[in-house]
Amino acid sequence: MRFSRPMIALAACLATATISAAPAAAQDIPFDAYMQLVIAKARAQGVSEATIARMTEGLTPNPRVIELDQSQPGSSSSPGYPPLQRYIDRHVDTARINGGRAVYNETARLHGPIRQQYGVPAEIIIAIWGHETNYGGYRGNFDLSRSLATLAWEGRRRELFESEFIALLKVADKGYSRDRLVGSWAGAFGNPQFLPSVYLRLATDGDGDGMANIFTNQADTMASIARYFQDAGWRPGIPWGVRASVPSGFNVDAYRTELVAPVCPRVHERHSQWKTVAEWRDLGVTPYNSLPSDTLVSLFQPDGPGNPAWLLTSNYRVILEYNCSNYYAMSVGLLADEIAR
Ligand SMILES: [Ca+2]
Structure with a gap:
C-alpha cells in the first residue's frame, strides 16, 4: 500500500481506502473538457476567478504522475511480513536521530504551549516531521495543480483527487502562489505532507502572523501536526x-x-x-x-x-491515522523515544 516514499503515505492510506469504491473512469473525456467541468465546480464553491486562472494556466496531464500512480502495488495479499528491524535500522538511523534532536532543541520554546493546547509531546510531532520530509529537507517539487488534475482526470480514484484539486484551489485562494504549491506527485505538501483537504481542515497558524505556513515555518508546522493528532484522538499523558x-x-x-x-x-x-x-x-x-x-x-x-x-496504547492507533503502516508507526514511535532520550 505504500507510495514510493513514506512521506506521501498519508495520501496512500486515503487512496487505498477508496480503491474499491471508485469506478474506473480512466480518461473517459479529453483532459481540457474534464478540467472545465472541475473548474465549474470550483467556481460554484467560491474559488476566485484569479486563482482559477493562475492555478490552471497551461495545465496538461503529467505522464510521470500517471506512471507513478499506476506503479503503486496497492494492498499486498502475499502471506508473511518483511522484518520490522530492517526497516527501523534504515529509518531510525543516527542522522535522523541527530536531526530530530537538533530540531527539538531549536524549537524548545514551542513545546510547552503546544503540549498545553493540544496534549501532544514535541518528540512525536518532530518524529512525524522527520519521517515525512526529513525535517523539511525534502518536501517534493511537483506542481500540485498539475499532479492533482492529472490524478483526477486519470480516473482510478477520481472522486478523491477531484475534491483534492478543488481543495488545492481553495488553499491557493488564501494567498499562496502556484510556485509555492509544490509537493509530492500524489498531492501532499509542506513539512507534514498534508493533502489540500487536510490543510483546509487542520493547518494552524502557530506564530500568529495570520498564515498557516507549513512550508517553512516551524511553529506553524508543529501546531498543524499537533492539531492533526489531537483531532485523531491522541490522549495526553500516555506513551504510544x-x-x-x-x-x-x-x-x-x-x-x-x-x-x-x-x-x-x-x-x-x-x-x-x-x-x-x-x-x-x-x-x-x-x-x-x-x-x-x-x-x-x-x-x-x-x-x-x-x-x-x-x-x-490507543495513541499508536493515532500514528496509524497519519499513515496506516506498522512499519511507519513503529518507526515514528521509536524515533520519538530517541529524540526525547
Ligand atoms: Ca504563521
Whole structure:
C-alpha cells in the first residue's frame, strides 16, 4: 500500500481506502473538457476567478504522475511480513536521530504551549516531521495543480483527487502562489505532507502572523501536526507504546484479535486483543517502563518469538491515522523515544 516514499503515505492510506469504491473512469473525456467541468465546480464553491486562472494556466496531464500512480502495488495479499528491524535500522538511523534532536532543541520554546493546547509531546510531532520530509529537507517539487488534475482526470480514484484539486484551489485562494504549491506527485505538501483537504481542515497558524505556513515555518508546522493528532484522538499523558518482556514459549497467537478492522485490516490483524496492563502482567507480559495498570494495550511482537515485543496504547492507533503502516508507526514511535532520550 505504500507510495514510493513514506512521506506521501498519508495520501496512500486515503487512496487505498477508496480503491474499491471508485469506478474506473480512466480518461473517459479529453483532459481540457474534464478540467472545465472541475473548474465549474470550483467556481460554484467560491474559488476566485484569479486563482482559477493562475492555478490552471497551461495545465496538461503529467505522464510521470500517471506512471507513478499506476506503479503503486496497492494492498499486498502475499502471506508473511518483511522484518520490522530492517526497516527501523534504515529509518531510525543516527542522522535522523541527530536531526530530530537538533530540531527539538531549536524549537524548545514551542513545546510547552503546544503540549498545553493540544496534549501532544514535541518528540512525536518532530518524529512525524522527520519521517515525512526529513525535517523539511525534502518536501517534493511537483506542481500540485498539475499532479492533482492529472490524478483526477486519470480516473482510478477520481472522486478523491477531484475534491483534492478543488481543495488545492481553495488553499491557493488564501494567498499562496502556484510556485509555492509544490509537493509530492500524489498531492501532499509542506513539512507534514498534508493533502489540500487536510490543510483546509487542520493547518494552524502557530506564530500568529495570520498564515498557516507549513512550508517553512516551524511553529506553524508543529501546531498543524499537533492539531492533526489531537483531532485523531491522541490522549495526553500516555506513551504510544512501551517495550515489554514476554515469557519464553509465550504464544502470542493465542491472543490474536477477533476483530476485522474496517480500514487497513492487514495492519490491525497483527495486534493482539486489547487487555489492561494488569491483565498482561498476570500472563507474564511485563512493560519495561511504567504504564498505569488500567491502561488498555495490545501486544505486538512484529518479528516473532524471541524478538522484541511492545505493548501499544490507543495513541499508536493515532500514528496509524497519519499513515496506516506498522512499519511507519513503529518507526515514528521509536524515533520519538530517541529524540526525547
Ligand atoms: Ca504563521
